[in-house]
Amino acid sequence: MAVNKDKKDRCDLSIRIGGEAGQGMNSIGSLLGKAFVRDGLHVFINQDVMSRIRGGHNYIQIRVSDRAVSCPSGRVDILVCLDKNTLELYQDGVDGLIVYDEGKVDENAPSGPKYVPLPMEKIAEDTGGSAKMANSVASGALMALTGFSLEPLLALLGEVFSQKGDKIVQANRECARKGFEWIKDRPKGPLLCELHPSGTESRRRMLLTGSDAMALGALASNVRLHAAYPMSPATAIMEYLASKKMEFGIVVEQAEDEIAAVNMAIGSFFCGARAMTGTSGGGLALMVEGISLAGMTETPLVVVDCQRPAPATGFPTRTEQADLLFVTHCAHGEFPRAVLAPGNAQEAFHAIRKAFYLAEKYQSPVFVLGDQVLNDSSWTAEPFAMDDRLGEAQSLVSEQALKDMKPYAYARYEITDSGISPRLLPGTPGQILYADSDEHTVAGHITESADVRRSMVEKRLRKLAGMREEMAGPKIFPGPGAESYLVCWGSTLGAVEETVLALRAEGANWGYIHFNELYPLPEAPIPGEISQGARLIAVENNATGQFCKLLRMETGLPIAEKILKYDGRPFTPDELKARLETTKG
Amino acid sequence: MADIDVFKSDDPIAWCPGCGNFGILGALKRALALSGLKPEQVLIVSGIGQAAKLPHYLRCNMFNGLHGRALPVATGAKIANHDLVVIADGGDGDGFAEGGNHFIHAMRRNLDMTYLVHNNQIYALTKGQASPTTDADMVTGTTPEGNSMEPERPVALAVAGDCSFAARGFAGEMDHLVGLIQKAIKHEGFSFLEILQPCVSFNKVNTFDWYKKRVYILDEATYDPTDRPAAFRKALEWGDRIPIGVIFRAERRTYEDLGGLKGSTPQKDRALDKGKLADIFKEFR
Numbered sequence: 001m002a003v004n005k006d007k008k009d010r011c012d013l014s015i016r017i018g019g020e021a022g023q024g025m026n027s028i029g030s031l032l033g034k035a036f037v038r039d040g041l042h043v044f045i046n047q048d049v050m051s052r053i054r055g056g057h058n059y060i061q062i063r064v065s066d067r068a069v070s071c072p073s074g075r076v077d078i079l080v081c082l083d084k085n086t087l088e089l090y091q092d093g094v095d096g097l098i099v100y101d102e103g104k105v106d107e108n109a110p111s112g113p114k115y116v117p118l119p120m121e122k123i124a125e126d127t128g129g130s131a132k133m134a135n136s137v138a139s140g141a142l143m144a145l146t147g148f149s150l151e152p153l154l155a156l157l158g159e160v161f162s163q164k165g166d167k168i169v170q171a172n173r174e175c176a177r178k179g180f181e182w183i184k185d186r187p188k189g190p191l192l193c194e195l196h197p198s199g200t201e202s203r204r205r206m207l208l209t210g211s212d213a214m215a216l217g218a219l220a221s222n223v224r225l226h227a228a229y230p231m232s233p234a235t236a237i238m239e240y241l242a243s244k245k246m247e248f249g250i251v252v253e254q255a256e257d258e259i260a261a262v263n264m265a266i267g268s269f270f271c272g273a274r275a276m277t278g279t280s281g282g283g284l285a286l287m288v289e290g291i292s293l294a295g296m297t298e299t300p301l302v303v304v305d306c307q308r309p310a311p312a313t314g315f316p317t318r319t320e321q322a323d324l325l326f327v328t329h330c331a332h333g334e335f336p337r338a339v340l341a342p343g344n345a346q347e348a349f350h351a352i353r354k355a356f357y358l359a360e361k362y363q364s365p366v367f368v369l370g371d372q373v374l375n376d377s378s379w380t381a382e383p384f385a386m387d388d389r390l391g392e393a394q395s396l397v398s399e400q401a402l403k404d405m406k407p408y409a410y411a412r413y414e415i416t417d418s419g420i421s422p423r424l425l426p427g428t429p430g431q432i433l434y435a436d437s438d439e440h441t442v443a444g445h446i447t448e449s450a451d452v453r454r455s456m457v458e459k460r461l462r463k464l465a466g467m468r469e470e471m472a473g474p475k476i477f478p479g480p481g482a483e484s485y486l487v488c489w490g491s492t493l494g495a496v497e498e499t500v501l502a503l504r505a506e507g508a509n510w511g512y513i514h515f516n517e518l519y520p521l522p523e524a525p526i527p528g529e530i531s532q533g534a535r536l537i538a539v540e541n542n543a544t545g546q547f548c549k550l551l552r553m554e555t556g557l558p559i560a561e562k563i564l565k566y567d568g569r570p571f572t573p574d575e576l577k578a579r580l581e582t583t584k585g
Numbered sequence: 586m587a588d589i590d591v592f593k594s595d596d597p598i599a600w601c602p603g604c605g606n607f608g609i610l611g612a613l614k615r616a617l618a619l620s621g622l623k624p625e626q627v628l629i630v631s632g633i634g635q636a637a638k639l640p641h642y643l644r645c646n647m648f649n650g651l652h653g654r655a656l657p658v659a660t661g662a663k664i665a666n667h668d669l670v671v672i673a674d675g676g677d678g679d680g681f682a683e684g685g686n687h688f689i690h691a692m693r694r695n696l697d698m699t700y701l702v703h704n705n706q707i708y709a710l711t712k713g714q715a716s717p718t719t720d721a722d723m724v725t726g727t728t729p730e731g732n733s734m735e736p737e738r739p740v741a742l743a744v745a746g747d748c749s750f751a752a753r754g755f756a757g758e759m760d761h762l763v764g765l766i767q768k769a770i771k772h773e774g775f776s777f778l779e780i781l782q783p784c785v786s787f788n789k790v791n792t793f794d795w796y797k798k799r800v801y802i803l804d805e806a807t808y809d810p811t812d813r814p815a816a817f818r819k820a821l822e823w824g825d826r827i828p829i830g831v832i833f834r835a836e837r838r839t840y841e842d843l844g845g846l847k848g849s850t851p852q853k854d855r856a857l858d859k860g861k862l863a864d865i866f867k868e869f870r
Binding site for chain 1: 596599624625626628630633638640641644645646647648649650651654656657658659660661662663664665666668669686687689690844845846849851852853855856857858861862865866867869870
């Protein structure tokens with residue numbers, strides 16, 4: 001597998017590929033990423049779409065390691081410049097090698113041991129007959145630069161282009177081979193480490209984005225309708241589901257606005273077909289009255305909020321965790337809800353599954369919080385183990401109860417100890433149901449009665465206790481006994497985990513506490529022995545420490561120290577470690 | 586004779602005596618019975634307003650949602666179970682102000698459902714404010730100097746939106762209204778029915794007598810609702826004479842035709858294909 005030149009204990013390379021939108025950075029990313037993952041390596045790919053720089057300049061960064069990686073690295077070991085802009089912007093921050101296309105740098109071509117000229121477009125034109133195949137040249141070159149082998153890439157090119165015919169497959173393979181040989185035959189500066197293929201291919205692990213994982217989680221939950229309005233970074237969920245619409249016989253409806261989307265999902269769930277909507281904070285703002293409607297009518301609802309920096313339009317293509325207090329409190333009135341916040345793609349898949357289960361069982365809105373870095377990044381994931389219980393329809397009237405029921409006697413809002421009123425679906429022979437957004441009687445008719453009001457408010461709120469019992473507590477690493485803990489939630493998991501592992505490797509007794517189920521919080525989510533004995537430092541991708549507020553509000557536990565980041569970028573372990581240095585004391 | 590009583594609800598009615606809504610409720614009950622439907626086969630989705638209370642006074646499935654949002658809930662419901670007869674029901678404020686955007690897109694989507702709008706040209710639940718269909722210059726609670734805006738003509742909007750079925754009825758023409766509702770339910774695609782409804786408490790201009798003098802029934806033998814320019818002219822006819830009947834019809838593919846819903850298992854009964862799921866996991870390996 002991976003061998004280190006300088007005998008460090010791990011190999012960990014970051015490859016940044018920059019260019020204009022449309023130059024196909026993503027296809028290089030997925031080719032390399034898959035090749036590495038199939039070989040048993042771990043990959044994390046994040047995207048940086050620089051919407052404010054002319055020319056629509058973007059980059060992707062592929063991090064590959066022999067150990068689990070789930071956050072971007074602060075360093076760049078190989079910079080691949082598909083355009084001149086990339087070279088100018090990033091060459092100074094590169095620790096290893098810089099690959100650039102001579103044809104794109106007309107004058108003052110840079111030189112020195114770290115510069116690796118590669119005529120990508122010329123090779124592509126001469127070999128493949130089209131400059132478009134420069135991606136395959138670059139991919140081949142990267143296989144050589146990292147010390148990897150060419151064969152897995154050739155196999156993948158065959159898979160990717162199989163639809164386009166043998167000629168295209170061969171041309172791309174030839175381009176990749178030329179790129180590989182060009183690098184192999186030329187002297188170049190050293191890298192931190194080199195990857196060496198194990199040569200044993202495994203199709204066990206997956207490489208997928210958080211959005212892919214959420215969409216798969218929805219399919220695995222038997223979602224029948226995804227109703228949404230496009231909004232970054234949630235649109236990829238909708239597009240993936242739309243691409244599987246015919247295969248799975250589901251409906252993906254692009255609503256006229258988010259208000260329509262949430263109401264469609266409610267209408268569908270009311271009639272017994274599992275439905276979901278997805279958006280970002282701005283779209284959720286429009287959905288808010290619908291959230292309250294689901295709460296009052298006790299209709300199951302799953303809402304994905306892929307957070308991005310706000311207020312208003314904010315940074316459309318960047319990341320933030322600033323919708324937490326919004327999703328835990330949005331909508332008028334008092335009713336139960338649940339909020340889940342997966343820390344990576346693996347957790348995102350399971351969070352969606354659990355969201356459908358909770359929503360249907362407790363007939364309440366359930367939110368799954370993503371964010372740009374969770375949703376757009378590609379993650380290495382173990383195969384999904386599925387708990388079939390989560391996929392089963394919940395809280396329906398039993399067959400026996402239905403048999404014993406007099407005609408047209410069903411009461412939708414029966415008062416129960418758990419607060420859960422068994423559901424019947426419209427269309428059930430001999431029965432009908434009334435569901436109402438007004439305060440209502442057990443039969444679902446409008447009422448002004450003070451007594452009924454009290455009993456209905458209490459019935460609805462009783463469901464929160466049931467949900468609370470189903471919530472997983474935080475992951476506490478390495479368990480009790482550390483001197484200090486970083487406390488985090490959602491997508492900051494990767495950077496926090498890596499930072500803590502690095503600190504522990506240096507002999508410092510650090511730990512972390514990660515929450516991926518945020519509301520309702522268990523009674524004492526952080527055990528007393530930790531909260532009273534250890535130093536707690538919150539790490540959040542927002543400006544006001546929203547989780548600290550939520551934790552204090554729900555449990556009374558204060559966290560005084562915070563490391564907050566609100567520049568639209570995700571944490572990197574290097575940065576987090578440096579910030580910790582300055583807060584120590 | 587169809588059994589109308591099967592659609593009778595025990596819920597006490599909270600409308601003003603003499604309200605035009607009583608006529609609409611009676612007509613709907615008769616139309617449902619004459620269409621040969623059972624209560625469990627019908628879902629009425631409403632928003633908020635006096636009109637939106639209607640499904641409480643019927644025995645059939647009901648979702649009484651939010652102001653302006655009947656159509657998107659009805660859309661989701663119909664997608665979930667296309668075997669249900671889905672009727673969205675509401676008033677002019679509900680449907681044309683708060684819900685105006687949904688109306689435009691429901692016409693485009695062309696799901697097989699029916700939309701009934703009781704148009705009394707006023708907000709009645711909130712006690713007399715101008716609605717999108719209130720006449721210009723009319724004095725209301727929010728327009729003490731007279732309404733400065735021209736009224737929307739909903740059927741004209743429907744013709745412009747290529748609505749596959751657009752009609753107008755009158756709460757005072759019961760038999761005709763029953764027939765229109767039956768046609769609207771039978772129509773495959775999105776059917777829109779504006780129902781002129783006098784409000785005895787807050788609209789002292791467009792009264793029962795006012796309508797009675799003006800409303801006339803379109804002659805089906807001579808009027809061709811498939812001629813779109815003619816239908817647009819007919820939809821704009823308002824004043825001394827107000828036509829009622831099927832004003833516009835368009836041959837359109839339905840949402841169900843396009844979405845693979847028609848003639849197949851309703852979404853609510855479809856199970857997950859675990860084999861296919863296992864296959865798509867492979868795409869990521």
